Amino acid sequence: MRPGTVRVGIVDYSAGNIQSIENAFDHIGARTQRVRQESDLEALTHVLLPGVGAFGFCVDKLRDTGLIPALERWALTEGRPLLGICVGMQLMADRGEELGVHEGLGWVGGVVRELRADPPCIRVPHVGWNDVRFTEEFGPFTAGSSADFYFDHSYALTAPTQGVALGLCDHGQEFTAAVRRGNLVAAQFHPEKSQSAGQRFLQGFLELSA
Amino acid sequence: MLKKRLIPKLLIKHRQMGNTVMPVLVTTRGYKGVRDVGDPVSQAKIYEANLADELIVLNIDSTPIAGDQLMLDLIERLASETLMPLAVGGGVRTIEDFGALLDHGADKVTINGAALTDPALITAAAGRFGAQCVVVSIDYRRGDDGAPRVFSGLTGETSHDPVEWARRAVDLGAGEIVLTDADRDGAGEGLDVELCRRVADAIRVPLIVSGGCGLAAHFVEGFEEGHAEGVAAGTFFCFRDQSPMQARAHIRNAGVPIRLEV
Numbered sequence: 148m149r150p151g152t153v154r155v156g157i158v159d160y161s162a163g164n165i166q167s168i169e170n171a172f173d174h175i176g177a178r179t180q181r182v183r184q185e186s187d188l189e190a191l192t193h194v195l196l197p198g199v200g201a202f203g204f205c206v207d208k209l210r211d212t213g214l215i216p217a218l219e220r221w222a223l224t225e226g227r228p229l230l231g232i233c234v235g236m237q238l239m240a241d242r243g244e245e246l247g248v249h250e251g252l253g254w255v256g257g258v259v260r261e262l263r264a265d266p267p268c269i270r271v272p273h274v275g276w277n278d279v280r281f282t283e284e285f286g287p288f289t290a291g292s293s294a295d296f297y298f299d300h301s302y303a304l305t306a307p308t309q310g311v312a313l314g315l316c317d318h319g320q321e322f323t324a325a326v327r328r329g330n331l332v333a334a335q336f337h338p339e340k341s342q343s344a345g346q347r348f349l350q351g352f353l354e355l356s357a
Numbered sequence: 358m359l360k361k362r363l364i365p366k367l368l369i370k371h372r373q374m375g376n377t378v379m380p381v382l383v384t385t386r387g388y389k390g391v392r393d394v395g396d397p398v399s400q401a402k403i404y405e406a407n408l409a410d411e412l413i414v415l416n417i418d419s420t421p422i423a424g425d426q427l428m429l430d431l432i433e434r435l436a437s438e439t440l441m442p443l444a445v446g447g448g449v450r451t452i453e454d455f456g457a458l459l460d461h462g463a464d465k466v467t468i469n470g471a472a473l474t475d476p477a478l479i480t481a482a483a484g485r486f487g488a489q490c491v492v493v494s495i496d497y498r499r500g501d502d503g504a505p506r507v508f509s510g511l512t513g514e515t516s517h518d519p520v521e522w523a524r525r526a527v528d529l530g531a532g533e534i535v536l537t538d539a540d541r542d543g544a545g546e547g548l549d550v551e552l553c554r555r556v557a558d559a560i561r562v563p564l565i566v567s568g569g570c571g572l573a574a575h576f577v578e579g580f581e582e583g584h585a586e587g588v589a590a591g592t593f594f595c596f597r598d599q600s601p602m603q604a605r606a607h608i609r610n611a612g613v614p615i616r617l618e619v
Contacts, residue, residue, distance in 0.1 A: 164459060164462070164464065165460075166433065166436055166437075166460065166461060166462045167436055167462050167464070170436055170437045170440070170462070171440055173437070174440065199459065199486060199487065199490065200485060200486050200487055200490075201483075201484060201485065201486070201487050204484075204485060234487075245487075246484065264561040264562075266557075266558070266560070266561050267557060267558060267584045270561055270562055270563045270586060271561060271562065272488055272489035272532045272533065272562060272563065273359065274362075274489065274532070274533060274563050274586070275359055275360055275361075275362050275410060275411075275563070275586065275587070276359070276360045276362070276410055276616050277358065277359045277360065278358070295360065295616055297411075297442055298359075299442065299464060299465070299489045299490075300487075300489050301487065301488055301489055301532065317358060318359055337442070337464070339440065340440060340441065340442045340464060341440070342405070342440050342441070345440065346440070
């Protein structure tokens with residue numbers, strides 16, 4: 148799909164760096180709008196679920212919008228493209244273990260756990276640029292290739308039980324850096340902050356169509 | 358593996374220009390000796406082209422961010438005209454200030470004086486935004502007895518030892534510490550590697566060290582001997598003959614894992 152024909156809806160639930168994501172899509176020529184209610188989904192080709200904050204806070208905020216059934220229908224029933232970023236990815240697990248145990252959306256399964264710190268080499272939060280190895284082709288990334296992306300998180304998805312771990316990363320332990328279930332894609336890293344590699348990743352997402 | 362980070366630091370002052378007030382990029386020496394450099398956004402774009410790993414943006418006037426539309430607008434422009442991670446601070450007092458900066462495109466928020474006067478703010482912000490978003494910046498200088506003591510614009514000099522204060526800030530929920538030796542600020546004579554290592558070894562979160570880089574070798578010392586995850590510098594990146602890319606190559610050749618290409 149050419150950038151000019153896509154329209155990306157960014158779910159606005161007061162728990163995301165929406166501005167940065169809008170800017171990143173703007174740089175690759177894709178139009179964006181904010182999604183606050185179900186009717187906002189109508190004109191869209193792609194949906195983005197951001198997330199910055201503690202797991203419990205984010206999942207509560209998302210539930211408050213009442214958008215979850217519509218998003219589930221979009222991504223799972225209709226198989227249309229949806230990308231989760233950072234906590235937006237974590238919310239797709241069965242549960243998250245940040246500041247208590249919280250039930251997630253269950254879209255990709257698995258559990259979100261705190262990374263183990265082992266200073267001086269392995270520090271948590273995991274902040275900075277780390278290489279992601281792609282297990283299969285995604286957009287311009289070939290299976291087996293790797294690229295540096297920007298991470299900023301303390302919790303990570305163990306292993307998805309639905310779909311595949313699209314990208315793997317090491318920080319004291321191997322964790323799922325990106326996951327894919329059909330047109331449902333999610334990344335623990337921040338493509339919107341990952342300069343050229345991030346733009347290529349977002350382009351890969353925009354190539355998906357239902 | 359996780360790469361070590363090179364972090365240009367953009368120090369911002371509000372300057373009256375005719376009838377309007379503008380944010381101007383400056384450098385300092387010993388937290389004084391302010392020298393104007395120019396437009397922060399143009400400089401940030403140069404840093405992005407030179408592969409900066411993230412940016413620290415500090416309002417050194419420390420005007421409360423809540424009423425500082427100029428600073429919020431600047432962050433919004435930096436976030437829209439570059440695609441780099443931004444840690445922003447100076448004048449952050451409340452949890453609402455965190456929200457305002459993040460809404461305008463910051464990825465992390467740094468607090469300094471407010472963390473000293475209201476340590477509960479660290480915990481509240483970490484609970485709301487996650488520890489990865491909460492950066493506690495620690496400035497220190499040495500008194501006549503040679504002991505390093507934490508100070509801030511808000512509190513003046515305190516009795517806190519930087520190692521103890523860093524450990525406590527992390528216990529309270531800080532996800533990252535930025536440690537700056539004010540005496541070395543802008544001098545270009547090297548980092549306080551010894552204290553850097555003592556702080557880094559006392560905490561489990563990443564440490565960014567700053568104050569004193571004048572050579573690429575100083576960055577290497579910060580990583581290898583100081584156990585820092587990131588080295589931040591203002592003056593080094595603003596005024597120098599060697600390009601940041603050459604500095605990166607030097608640091609990589611010394612065996613430090615850093616990014617060399619996008």
